[in-house]
Amino acid sequence: MSHPEAPDAGPPLAQRAIQSRCVHPAGKGEPFGPEGLDRSIIDHFERQARRHATRLAVKSGNDVLTYAALDALANRIGRAILHGAPDGDRPVGLLLGQGALAVAAVLGVLKAGRIYVPLDPSYPRSRLDAVLEESGAGLILADRATRPLAAALTSDTCPLLDTDALPADVPAGAPARPIGPDSVAAIFYTSGSTARPKGVIQTHRNILHRIMIDAETFHLCPDDRLSLLPSPSYSVSLRNLFDALLTGASIHPFSIEEEGLVRLAGWLMEDRITVYFSVPAIFRQLAEGLTGAEDLDALRLICLVGEGATPRDVDFYRRRFARRAILVNSLASAETGIVRQYFIDADTRFEGDIVPAGYAVDGKEVRVVDDTGRPVPAGHAGEIAVQSRYLAPGYWQRPDLTSAAFLPDPDGGDRRIYLTGDLGRLTPDGCLLHLGRKDTRAKIRGLQVELAELEAALAALPAIREATVVSREHADGGSRLVAYLVTAGPGYPAVSTLRRALREKLPDHMIPSAFVVLAALPLTPNGKVDRRALPEPSVSRPHLDTPFVAPATPLETELARIWAEALELEGLGVGDDFLDLGGHSLAAARIASRVLGAFDVELPMASLFAATTVAAMARLISQRQAERSAPSGPPETV
Numbered sequence: 001m002s003h004p005e006a007p008d009a010g011p012p013l014a015q016r017a018i019q020s021r022c023v024h025p026a027g028k029g030e031p032f033g034p035e036g037l038d039r040s041i042i043d044h045f046e047r048q049a050r051r052h053a054t055r056l057a058v059k060s061g062n063d064v065l066t067y068a069a070l071d072a073l074a075n076r077i078g079r080a081i082l083h084g085a086p087d088g089d090r091p092v093g094l095l096l097g098q099g100a101l102a103v104a105a106v107l108g109v110l111k112a113g114r115i116y117v118p119l120d121p122s123y124p125r126s127r128l129d130a131v132l133e134e135s136g137a138g139l140i141l142a143d144r145a146t147r148p149l150a151a152a153l154t155s156d157t158c159p160l161l162d163t164d165a166l167p168a169d170v171p172a173g174a175p176a177r178p179i180g181p182d183s184v185a186a187i188f189y190t191s192g193s194t195a196r197p198k199g200v201i202q203t204h205r206n207i208l209h210r211i212m213i214d215a216e217t218f219h220l221c222p223d224d225r226l227s228l229l230p231s232p233s234y235s236v237s238l239r240n241l242f243d244a245l246l247t248g249a250s251i252h253p254f255s256i257e258e259e260g261l262v263r264l265a266g267w268l269m270e271d272r273i274t275v276y277f278s279v280p281a282i283f284r285q286l287a288e289g290l291t292g293a294e295d296l297d298a299l300r301l302i303c304l305v306g307e308g309a310t311p312r313d314v315d316f317y318r319r320r321f322a323r324r325a326i327l328v329n330s331l332a333s334a335e336t337g338i339v340r341q342y343f344i345d346a347d348t349r350f351e352g353d354i355v356p357a358g359y360a361v362d363g364k365e366v367r368v369v370d371d372t373g374r375p376v377p378a379g380h381a382g383e384i385a386v387q388s389r390y391l392a393p394g395y396w397q398r399p400d401l402t403s404a405a406f407l408p409d410p411d412g413g414d415r416r417i418y419l420t421g422d423l424g425r426l427t428p429d430g431c432l433l434h435l436g437r438k439d440t441r442a443k444i445r446g447l448q449v450e451l452a453e454l455e456a457a458l459a460a461l462p463a464i465r466e467a468t469v470v471s472r473e474h475a476d477g478g479s480r481l482v483a484y485l486v487t488a489g490p491g492y493p494a495v496s497t498l499r500r501a502l503r504e505k506l507p508d509h510m511i512p513s514a515f516v517v518l519a520a521l522p523l524t525p526n527g528k529v530d531r532r533a534l535p536e537p538s539v540s541r542p543h544l545d546t547p548f549v550a551p552a553t554p555l556e557t558e559l560a561r562i563w564a565e566a567l568e569l570e571g572l573g574v575g576d577d578f579l580d581l582g583g584h585s586l587a588a589a590r591i592a593s594r595v596l597g598a599f600d601v602e603l604p605m606a607s608l609f610a611a612t613t614v615a616a617m618a619r620l621i622s623q624r625q626a627e628r629s630a631p632s633g634p635p636e637t638v
Contacts, residue, residue, distance in 0.1 A: 011343075011358075011359035011360070012359070012429060014348075015342070015343055015358075015359055018326060018343040018344070018345050018348070019217055019343050021324075021326065021345070022217065022218050022219050022300065022301060022326055022343070023219045023300075024219065024220075024221050024223050024224055024274060024300060025223075026221060026222075026223040027221060028219040028221060029215065029219060029220050029221030029222065029224075029247050029248065029249075030247075030248075031215070031216060032211065032212040032215040032216060032246075032247070033212075034212070036208060036212065037181060037205050037208050037209055037212065038181050038205075039181060039204075039208070040110075040179040040180065040181055040183065040204045041110055041179075041185060041204050041207060041208060041242065041246070042107070042110050042111055042179055043179075044208070044246045045071075045107060045245055045246060046071065046174065048067060048245065048246060048247070048248045049067040049068060049070070049071040051248065052067045052222055052248045053066065053067050053068040054066055054067075054068065055067055055222060055248065055250070056250040057069070057070040057244075057245065057250055057251070058070055058100040058103050058104075058250065058251050058252075058253070059100075059250060059251075059252050059271060060098075060099040060100045060103075060252065060253040060254075061099070063099055063100040063101070064100075065100050065103075065104070067248075070100075070103070070104055070107070070245075071107075071174075072172040073101075073104040073108075073172075074104045074105075074107035074108040074111055075108070075111060075171075075172050075173060075174050075175065076108070076166055076170045076171070076172050077104055077105055077107075077108025077109075077111075077112075077141070077163055077166065078107075078108040078109070078110075078111035078112040078174070078175040078177075079112075079170050079171060079173075079175050080108075080161055080163075080166050080167070080170050081108060081109060081112040081114060081139060081141075081161065082112050082175055082177075083170070084139055084159060084161045085138045085139040085159065085161075088138065089113070089114060089115070090114075090136055090137060090138030090139070091114065091115040091116065091117045091135045091136060091137045091138065091187060092109045092112075092114045092115065092116055092117065092137060092138070092139045092140075092141060093116075093117045093118075093119050093131075093132055093135070093137040093139065093140040093141065093153075093158070094106065094109070094116050094117065094118050094119060094140075094141050094232065095119040095121055095128075095140055095141065095142045095146045095149065095150045095153070096121075096141060096142065096143050096146060096163070096232065097121065097143060097145050097146065097255070098228075098231055098232065098253045098254075098255045098258075099253050099255075100253070101143055101163055101164070102143075102232050102253070103232075103241065103245075103251060103253070104163075105141050105163055106232060106241065107245075108141075108163075109141070110179070110185060110204075111174060111175050111177065112175050112177060113175070113177035113178070113179050113183070115184045115185065115186060115187060116185070116186050116187075117131065117132075117135045117137055117186070117187045117189070117199070118186070118188065118189075118231070118232045118234075118237075119131060119132075119140075120231055120507065121145075121146050121149060122257075122507065122508065123507045124503065124504055124505055124506065124507070125149075125152070125153070126504065126505055127197070127505070127506065127507060128149075128153055129153065130196065130197055131189045131197055131199075132153060132158060134189070134196065134197060134198075134199060134396070134397065135187055135189075135199060135396060136397075137158055138157065138158055139158060139159060139160075139161055140153060140154055140158060140159070140160050140161070141161050141163050142160060142161070142162055142163065143162070143163050143164045144162070144164040144165075147160070147162055147164075179204065180204070181203070181204045181205040181208070182203050182204070182205055183203060183204055184201055184202070184203055184393075185202050185203055185204045185207055186201075186202040186207075186238070187199040187200065187201055187202070187396045188200045188202065188234070188235040188334050190235075190334060190448050190450075196453075198395045198396075198398055198401055199395060199396035199397075199398075200235065200334040200335055200392050200395060200396075201392050201393045201394055201395065201396050202235070202238065202334075202392060203392075203393060205390065206337060206390045206391065206392060206393075207238055207242060207337075208242075208246075209337060209363060209390040210238065210239055210242075210332075210337040210338055210390075211239070211242045211243055211246050211247075212362075213337075213338050213361050213362060213363075214239065214243045214338070215243070215246070215247050216362075217341065217361070218243075218275065218301055218303075218328075220243060220244075220247040220249055220275070221247065221248070221249065222247070222248035222249055223249070223274075224244070224247070224249035224250070224274045224275055225249065225250050225252055225271060225272055225273050225274050225275070225298075226240055226243055226244040226249055226250070226251050226252065226273070226274070226275045226277070227240065227252055227254060227268070227273050227275070227276045227277055227278070228240045228241060228244075228251050228252060228253040228254065228277075229254055229256060229277065229278050229282065230279075230446075234446075234447065235334040236277070236305050236306055236332075236446070239277065239305070239332075239338075240277050243275070249275075252271045252273060254267055256282065256585060256589070257585055258606070260588075260589060260592055260604055261282070261285045261286065261289065261586075261589030261592070261593065262289065262589065262592050262593050262596060262602065264282075264285075264286050264289075265286060265289060265290060265294050265296070266294075268294075268296060268299065269294060269295055269296060269298075272298040273298065273299060274298050274299060274300050274301070275299075275300065275301045275303065276299055276301065276302050276303065277303045277305055278303075278304065278305070278446075279304070279305060279306035279307055279445060279446025280304050280306070280307055280308070280309050280310065280313050280446075280478065281307075281445050281446065281478045281586055282445075282446075282586070283302070283304055283313060283316070284312070284313060284316060284478075285586060285589050285590065285593070287313075287316035287317070287320045287321075288316070288593070289593050290320045292320070296321060296322060296325075297322055297324075299321065299322070299325050300324060300325055300326065301325065301326055301328060302317060302321065302325055302326070302327045302328065303328045303330065304327070304328065304329050304330070305330055305332060305446070306443065306445075306446025306447070307443040307446050307478070307479070308329065308331070308354075308355060308357065308434050309327075309329040309355040310355060311353055311355060313327075313355070314327065314344060314348075314355060317344070318346055323345075323346045326343055326344065326345055327343075327344040327345075328341055328342070328343055328344070329341070329342045329344065329355050329356070329357065329358065330342070330357070330358065331357035331358065331384075331422075331432065331434055333420060333448075334392065334448075335391060335392045335405070335406075335418050335420075336364065336386045336388070336391055336392070336418055336420065337364070337390060337391075337392075338361055338364070339361065339364045339366055339384075339386050340357040340358040340359065340360070340361065340364075340366060340432050341358045341359070341361055342355070342356045342357060342358030342359070342431070343358075352433075354433045354434070354435075356427075356431045356432065356433055357424070357431075357432045357433060357434040358431065358432060359430060359431055359432075360430065363388055363389070363390050364386055364387075364388045364390070365386070365387040365388060365415070366384060366385070366386055366387075366424075366432060367384075367385050367387070368380070368381070368382040368383065368384060368385070368424050368425060368426050368432075369382050369383055369385050370382050370383075371383075373385075378426045378427060378428045379425060379426070379427070379428070380425065381423055381424070381425045381435055382423070382424070382425075383419060383420065383421065383422065383423060383424075383438055384420045384422045384423070384424040384432070384434070385417055385418065385419050385420065386417070386418045386420060387409075387415050387416070387417045387418075388415060388416070388418075389413075389414045389415050389416070391406065391416055391418050392418075394406055405418060405419055406418055407419065421437060421438045422434060422435075422436070422437060422438060423435040423436055423437070423438050437471070442471035442479055442481065443471075443479060444471070444478075444479055444480065444481060444509045444510070445478065445509050445584070445586060447509045449471075449481070449509065449510050451469045451470070451471070451481075453506075453510075454469050454481065454483070454506065454510055454512070455467050455468055455469050457502060457505050457506055458483055458485065458498075458502070461493075461498065461501055462488065463487055463488055463489070463491070463493040463497075463498075464485050464486070464487060464488060464493075465486045465487060465488040466485070466486040466521055467483060467484065467485050467486070468483075468484050468521055468529045468531070468534070469481055469482065469483045469484070469512060470482055470484070470531055470534060472536075472537075474513075474568075480512075480513040480514070481510070481511075481512040481513055481514075482512060482513065482514045482515075482516065482534075482537050483512040483514070483515045483516070484516045484518055484521060484534050485515060485516065485517050485518070486517075486518055486519070486520060486521060487517060492517050492543060494543055494544050494545035495515050495542040495543055495544060495580060496544045496545045496546070496577065496580035497545055498515060499511055499579060499580055499582075500580075508584055508585075509584070511582075511584075512582075513582040514537035514538075514542070514582065515537075515542065516534075516535065516537050516538075518535075521534075522534065539568060539569055539570050540569070540570055540571055541569060541570065541571040541572055541573065541576070541581075542569075542580075542581065542582075544576060544577075544580055544581075546573070546575055546576060546577070546580075547573075547575070548571075548573040548575075548576075549573045549574050549575045549615075550573065550574070551574050551614070552574070553618065555618045555621065555622065556574050556614055556615065556618045558598060559574075559595075559614045559617055559618055559621075560572050560573075560574060560614050562591055562594045562595065562598065563578075563581075563591060563614055565590075565594070566587045566590040566591045566594065567581050567582060567583060567587055569581060569582075572614065573614075574613060574614040574615040574618070575613050575614075575615055576613060576614070577612050577613060578609070578612040578613070579612065588609065592604075595617075595621065599621055599625070601621050601624045601625060603617075603620070603621075603624075
């Protein structure tokens with residue numbers, strides 16, 4: 001790749017004017033400062049813990065920790081790690097729920113001078129085994145809820161530490177472990193193109209650079225309260241977590257899987273969240289459910305991450321949120337951190353149907369290049385390349401993948417180049433427009449998926465001869481996976497059978513929303529699959545291994561209609577399983593919200609995954625309505 005001719009231009013005056021209003025009413029926080037990049041994450045956290053010992057650090061449900069309490073708990077976890085796995089510097093797997101204990105565990109691993117490897121408890125056992133093997137983890141941290149799963153994963157070389165049952169004699173003093181800014185802090189595993197998960201390495205320095213950008217552009221201060229919606233197993237959680245704890249603010253974990261989207265708005269009000277982070281798909285569900293009566297005046301920043309925002313998202317923001325709130329659309333990846341940001345207020349206008357990814361941020365130079373690595377002229381599409389000294393070092397134990405994606409500085413310095421695989425276009429004033437993926441990767445509900453890994457899993461099933469998977473735009477503005485299959489025999493396997501087989505290997509976000517069986521995959525003249533010739537999937541009820549049963553009551557009829565709208569399918573039966581129909585957490589949230597509006601019955605998310613058919617949900621709603629109308633007790637005697 002040739003050396004860029006000129007550095008990125010900074011944001012124009014209009015963008016700077018909006019950014020300057022990103023200030024908490026209590027005032028700006030202390031500047032992070034570039035010199036802070038020569039320290040460690042723990043140095044910065046312990047400084048905040050000393051300065052704000054009695055201030056709120058973490059609030060998760062009934063669990064509330066001050067900075068002093070969080071620091072002490074993290075110290076005890078760090079010392080327990082050094083006692084339980086004293087030999088070497090092998091990574092530590094974190095198999096934890098979402099809450100205050102998980103936050104303390106992340107800090108505890110770093111205080112011990114170790115590398116943390118997040119493990120999502122919802123992932124299949126085979127996936128967790130693969131990550132543990134790839135990372136070489138020497139210890140697993142679990143809590144009361146995840147201990148049974150962790151016990152099944154542990155071995156003589158990878159023992160278990162229960163963070164809910166730390167020995168009473170573990171002291172609360174900080175472990176004396178030297179930690180340099182270029183030490184590895186974390187490994188985040190993403191979908192791998194060779195059917196193996198790949199671990200993106202994060203150092204203290206490159207994480208701190210991300211936090212420095214947010215601290216300065218968002219003017220984060222100790223009076224801020226930041227949301228934490230993603231599981232700690234996703235790299236985007238780094239930004240939420242350390243944006244708060246390294247600026248004296250508080251972090252507020254909220255589990256959508258456990259609490260449900262229907263409770264999100266109420267939680268934002270109760271915890272007085274000032275800075276909200278989420279993927280656009282969750283933001284849309286939140287905005288759609290707002291009535292206008294909610295008091296969200298504390299919210300000053302809405303940051304959309306993980307995938308690009310849509311004009312529909314911007315419209316929701318303008319119609320449903322207070323004028324003082326500012327919307328931020330950003331482009332980032334685990335390998336690069338934040339590379340572009342675009343600030344939007346109620347008066348911002350942009351041309352076309354693409355919400356800009358935005359303008360340059362400090363320390364991240366972006367160019368759009370052709371297949372030879374040469375910059376293309378403004379207005380032309382090409383691959384987005386990022387040059388910086390703050391990129392991830394590469395992929396854990398995968399020098400082949402690292403050398404393919406990360407190029408050396410053409411001037412011999414430390415500003416390496418990362419080829420993102422994303423397509424983009426620069427406007428004449430330097431604004432970047434994100435145009436989607438160049439290769440076979442996709443983002444589903446904010447999570448990266450290597451389509452090759454999914455295709456390999458499908459092709460490994462006995463009933464499938466060939467498989468290709470594409471990402472198609474969803475009606476709600478997001479993306480969904482569609483699998484195109486050629487079967488190994490004359491029969492057509494039931495979609496429910498295919499989904500169940502894939503769930504044994506892959507996380508839920510990698511399960512296709514639709515399956516299309518073809519006699520043969522269309523090919524281009526050079527013999528490659530012609531993805532443009534693949535047909536749109538049908539909206540009819542898929543082929544299931546359960547017979548169709550029509551709705552028998554008005555309640556079942558209305559519920560079937562709600563389900564059909566949420567899942568974008570027609571002709572659903574009352575005995576069809578929610579997951580077999582392609583249901584996922586966001587669709588469940590849509591159904592729960594619409595049930596509340598139609599029947600005035602609030603269903604927890606967990607109940608939908610228990611009542612997995614229309615018939616079962618109808619019975620549950622009838623039961624709730626009967627309980628509500630029943631007398632509360634015997635009449636009072638006068």
